[in-house]
Amino acid sequence: MSTTGPGDGTRSVHGGHPPAVAGTPLLAGPVFAAPYHLGEGADFYGRAGNPTWRALEAAIGDLDGGRCVLLPSGMAAISTLLRTLLRHGDTLVLPSDGYYATRQLVRDELAALELEVREIPTPGPWTDEVFAGAALVLLETPSNPGLDVCDIAELAERAHAAGALLAVDNTTATPLGQRPLELGADVVLASDTKALAGHSDVLMGHVSTRDAELAQRLERARTLSGAIPGPFETWLVHRSMGTLDLRLARQAENAAALVSALRGHPAVGGLRWPGDPDDPSHAAAARQMRRWNGVFRFELADAAAVEEFVRRSSLVVPATSFGGLHSTVDRRAQWGDPVAPGFVRFSCGCEDSADLVADVLHALG
Ligand SMILES: Cc1ncc(COP(=O)(O)O)c(C=O)c1O
Incomplete structure (x- = not known):
């Protein structure tokens, strides 16, 4: 349990909601918009930005301890991250015992990148050879479905020493259960379809990072791929996150x-x-x-x-x-x-x- 600041319940309930203004709703509804009136405002077109996204991003980013980029599913979060970070011929370390679709994505959809893929069980062995020359190490801890655990802080340090970035799929833990960015990870991502939304009625995902430039690249990838979260789904997740x-x-x-x-x-x-x-x-x-x-x-x-x-x-x-x-x-x-x-x-x-x-x-x- 965090020793400073509001507790988990308070942050779940209040996260991302604007300060009270008399006469406005306690819980603002979703904003449905394709184009916006042009001018001084933050938004101009719904594929590039939406206030309902930003509210949920503020809530999740606050819990993760980084800047959150919302994506329409957990797999959208994983594929956007991998497509943004990896170049042709890069070496990628993946959990051999983690969510199977991540391995399928890399093998089938990203085949043109001709990555060197090292699939390692979550408990290891985490030898030096695993990290040598790697561009990205993706952990999943606790792993799905085996629920094995690896040491994020230690592996982040070793990945950094080898010149690699380290990302953690935090789906099973949720941002209340584990804060990988505080443990030294460069990136945390999750399927918010699971406990964060928690009502089996909506898919959502996100990536959070403290690297502002990477966050911008991920937002740009979202805008240009066009794979964006729906405002209603986003609002549903935000409402559900309160509990x-x-x-x-x-x-x-x-x-x-x-x-x-x-x-x-x-x-x-x-x-x-x-x-x-x-x-x-x-x-x-x-x-x-x-x-x-x-x-x-x-x-x-x-x-x-x-x-x-x-x-x-x-x-x-x-x-x-x-x-x-x-x-x-x-x-x-x-x-x-x-x-x-x-x-x-x-x-x-x-x-x-x-x-x-x-x-x-x-x-x-
Ligand atoms: C650990 C993990 N990561 C990613 C995903 C993919 O999430 P989604 O189904 O929201 O695309 C899942 C889905 O089960 C998962 O368990």
Whole structure:
């Protein structure tokens, strides 16, 4: 928890909202505009700028501790960053166990760049050879779906010593859970589709950095690519972010209760949650994370056992996202992740812990 300034709840509620002016709405609505009246104002055309974007960018940038550039999804954030930073023949370090679409993007869509790609598991080994000659090191910690953790501060220092930039995909942690820029990362990015928006009704992403020139290049890339966030979606995310602190607290409480209930259960293996003091990632996570979230994982015997678990549960639904109000499970092997067929990523929602624990124990039989 930050020792200076307002707390997480206050920042979630008030972030990015303008000072009170009598007679104006408490929560301003989205601004829908293609062209603007030309003149002194900040905006001239909706592809280049929008006050609804700037309000959410101010809120997220304040939490991240940098300047935020909003993009219409997490993948838009990742692809805009990679296309902006990387040149033909560059060396890129990627997590081998992170979100699979990032690896697909690099392999398929960025093939013309002929990058040298080094895919490294999040726990390492982080040898000197990994960093040698690299232009960019992209970490994902905690990783999705394995929830392994690496040391951002140490790896940022080593990347910088080798002349590389270091970026962190902060999706699972959220900016309340982890502040990579404060730990030495050059860039933090996230899919705000997940816990930050948190209601399973909108996609959004962002990149934040303290490098003003890089932020400008990313904004220019957004303007010229034309892949821009919709004002209504942006407004929805901003409205939803007001409860991020509350939702994360409940989700983490539910994860702690479920992990404790499932530990030692005969049907459950490979139980991992960085917030669990017995988890192999816990010490590293506790050093750099500010608070926990509701995403944990475990393994059942096989795909049929997961199917049966979902069928018997009345609260948990199968869905391939996480961080939302509703508890969801995702059997990751179905998307091609290199995990066992019975591997489940469980995203705790905001239901009551007692109800969720009872339902999950019943569903496991
Ligand atoms: C870690 C991580 N990064 C990026 C993404 C992509 O985000 P989006 O679906 O908003 O494009 C995801 C989506 O699941 C993710 O889990």
